[in-house]
Amino acid sequence: MAEKRRVTQKDVALRAGVSQAIVSTVLTGKEGNIRINQETRNRVLQAMRELGYTPNIAAQSLAGGMSRILGVFTYDSVFPTNRKDFYYPFLEGIEEEASRSDFDLLLHTRTVGEGNRRSIYRGGTNRLLVADGTLLLGFMDPAHREELAQVIAEGHPCVFIGRREIPGGNLSYVTADYTAATWQLVEHLLALGHRKFVYLAEPKQQESALDRRQGYRETGVGEVVSLEPGEFTLACFKRLLRSGVSALVLENDRFARRLQGHMAELGLEAPRDLSYVVLGDPLSGEEDGAPGWTSFEIPRQAMGREAVRLLAEHLLGGLAFPRQLSLPCILRLGNSSGPVPQTQGWG
Amino acid sequence: MAEKRRVTQKDVALRAGVSQAIVSTVLTGKEGNIRINQETRNRVLQAMRELGYTPNIAAQSLAGGMSRILGVFTYDSVFPTNRKDFYYPFLEGIEEEASRSDFDLLLHTRTVGEGNRRSIYRGGTNRLLVADGTLLLGFMDPAHREELAQVIAEGHPCVFIGRREIPGGNLSYVTADYTAATWQLVEHLLALGHRKFVYLAEPKQQESALDRRQGYRETGVGEVVSLEPGEFTLACFKRLLRSGVSALVLENDRFARRLQGHMAELGLEAPRDLSYVVLGDPLSGEEDGAPGWTSFEIPRQAMGREAVRLLAEHLLGGLAFPRQLSLPCILRLGNSSGPVPQTQGWG
C-alpha cells in the first residue's frame, strides 16, 4: 500500500510550471494581490485534475484561521437511552442550519469527568476551543455556570439553546417564549370565563420555569402552588376543588398525568368539570400517544436552527455578542379546556 | 473583545520556562526521544492550566499528530426528519464507546453537493482529514464506492457500519450477521414442519439484502421471488397460496405490512393459515407499536460501539486494517410463525 504521499499544491505547481502560490490562488479564487493569466489558470486546473489534487483541510484552517467547525456541548449524553430529555429535535435543527451555513459539528463526548459530571475543562484544557464556536444544551448547576462564564470571558463564542443566566450575564441564547405562551393560555382560559385559577409549579428554579411563572403572574389571576408532581395527591386535588378553582395551569406534563388519574378516580371529566392547560409539550418522545390537552409546542427545531444562525453570523459577519433571541411557541388548543361549568356539580 | 490571540504551546513554554518541544511532549505523553523531569512536567501542566491552553487540532493533524476526533459521515442527513432510516441507535452506540475511548465526534454536515447528493469530496476537498479516523453509515451508490476506495487508498482509516464492498476491497466494517439470522429463522420454520417456502426479495442488491438471501439459500429450501413491495398484490398473494406455500420469508417489513393486509382481506390468520418471518426489525422507529411477528433484531447499538472500538484500536494500538466484524442478531420468535396447518382450509 505504501502510504502514498498526498498530492500537494507543490506537486501541482511543479507540473504546471508555476509557483505554489499561484496554485493556491487559483484554488481559492480570491485574487487579492495576485493576478493570473487565464491561460496559466487553465494550465493549473489541468494539472490539478491530472494529479487528482485535493486540498488538505487541516493546512487550510491552520493557514486561514477557521476550522469551520461548531461544537455541540451537552450537559447530558447527546443521545440518551432514556428518551426523556430528548435533544433530537434540537439536533435536527442544528444539523440543518449547520449544513446550510457550511459548518461541521463537533459532538463533545470527552467531557465526562469524575462522578459522571460533565465539564468543559478536562485535564485542564478547554476542549471547546477546537471549534470556532459552541452550541450548548441541557441543565446546568451553579458550578457549570461559573465555568461557562469563564469560557465566555476567555472569548470563546457560545450560544445556549434555552435561556440560561450566568455570572456576568454575557451569555447568548435562543429560547422559546414561555412567558408569552403561558400568558396566552391563561388569556384563553379567561376568555372562556374562568376566574379562579391555580398554577401548579415544581420547586425547581430553572429559567424556563421562571419564565412560565412570569407569564402567569403577568395575567394577575392568582395563586401559585409549588410542589413536586409526586406530592400532587388525590387529597391535594380535592382540596383544590373545594377551594372553588375552575382552571388549573400545570407547569409540566407530569402534573397533567397525575391530574388525569385523579379526575378519572373522581369520575370527573375535562373540560366539563374542570379545565386545565399544560405549559409545554410532553418530555417523552411519543409521537402518536400525544395527549390532546391544551398546551403549547416548544419550537425545538427552530431553536436549533436559530442558534446556529446566530453563531454563524457572529463568526462570519461579526454580529456582536451577547445576543438573545426568543421564538414564539405554538399554541395547541386541545380538549382539556372549555367554558366554566354552570354548576359545580360534584361530590 | 479584541480577538485575543489563541494561547499556543509557545506561550505555555515561555511561562513554564521551557521550550515548545517540551510542551508538546508533555501534552502527547509519548516520550520518544525526549525525557522529562516530573517536576518540569508539572510546571508545564500548571502553565497550561493557568493560560487556558488548548491544542489547535488543525496544527495537530497537519503535523501528523492526533486530534482525538472521530468523524461520522452519513450518506443521508444524520438526524433525518422522517425517522425512516434511523441512525439514532447507531449513534447511541457510537457516542457511548467514543466517550469511553476518549474521542470526540465530528459530524460531517458540510457534505451536500449538487442535487442533494452527499459526497466526501466536496469542492474537491476531502473533509474527513481533520479527524483521526471516520465512521460511515448509509446507502452508497457505485460512485460513492469509488470515492471511498480512494479515501482509503490515501490512508485514511475508515470503518463502515454495515457491510459494504468497495473496489479494492479494503474496507473495514462492522455488520450484523444477517446470513446466520436468516438461516436460523428458516431452521425455526423447518422445525415447525414447514417444507414449502417462498422468499420475497426486493430487487435491490444491497449487501445486507444479499446476506439475507445467502442465509436463505444455504438452507436449500426453495424459491426466491423478487419484486417491489408495491407489486406484492392480493392477486400475487393468492397465486402464492395456490402454489401450496406454507411459510413466507419476507425480506423486510414492507412486505409484512402488505401481507397483513392481504391476509385480513381473505380472512386468514397467522400462524393458523400461514406462517411468515420478517428478516429484520421495522425501519420506522415506533417503539410501542412493535409488530409481534417473528423476526430478528439488528444489534444497532452494539454495531456502533464495536465500530468505534475497531477504529480506536486501529488508531491507538495499531490493529491492522482492513478488519471485518460480524455481530449476531437477536431472534424474536413472535406470533406469525407456528406449526404447519393440518388442512389448507381457505377459499
Added chain:
DNA sequence: AGATGCTAATAATACGCATAACCCTATGCG
C-alpha cells in the same frame, strides 16, 4: 529620461504542532 502604473508572477513567511537531530551535564566504571 525618469516617473508612474499595470499585469503577472515569484519568494518568503506564518500558522501551531510533532518529532528527529543534536547538545550538555552528571554519574559510573574499569
Added chain:
DNA sequence: CGCATAGGGTTATGCGTATTATTAGCATCT
C-alpha cells in the same frame, strides 16, 4: 583518567496552505 551512558533538555525542521511583500517586464504619461 578516559570513556560510555543516561538524564534532561534545546534547536531545527517539516507538515500544506494562504497571504504578503517583492520583483520583473512593459506601456503610458510628463
